[in-house]
Amino acid sequence: MRPNLPVEVADRLRRDIFSGRLRPGERIDQDAEAAALGVSRVPIREALIALDREGLVDIVPRHGVFVWSFGPEDLADQYEVFGLVSGLAAERAAQNLTDDELANLRAVHAEMSVSRDGERLELLNERFHMIINRASGSRRLAWLVRFLSGSVPRGYEAGGWQIANRHHATIIERLGARDAEGAGRAMRDHIRQSGEHALGVLAESGIWKA
Structure with a gap:
């Protein structure tokens, strides 16, 4: 088994939860998921343990694994906490960021401004935030931001990548x-607006309809 296979499976299941393919409260058929992904049950089980730690699934002994029955209020709370911690990391980064790190941040932003590849944009976005989080100077804080980022939907940047890039420009400034x-405030605003956009898109998708 590839060392990062459980991580890849967890990422896929996380996306399926937030896309609504796996709906809140639904029991996850581990055999079916393993067959669909072409893997054994081992990486499925390890991925579900990771998602349980994130609060996205509930492992009920002798009954199975169920998708977290989350509503819009729950997700809004997670975005608020994510924004607060990310804002703190940005505040610390403003004091610690080196000239080389700032140059790297600007280079990532420049590429994001011209890219039209969705997967590439997500990768660059992760790199953008990773530079800031690491520059906070706190491994624990950087880990916490990374952990919280896994508990919110991906690919729902505030109103689209064009608006997200404008937010990034303000953060860099x-x-x-x-x-x-100012950096902390800009980061909190960025996460808050991303959350509002995600909640709107998810509501329109019918994820919370009975």
């Missing part, structure tokens, strides 16, 4: 000015 308060 505040980081470059070593404005900790």
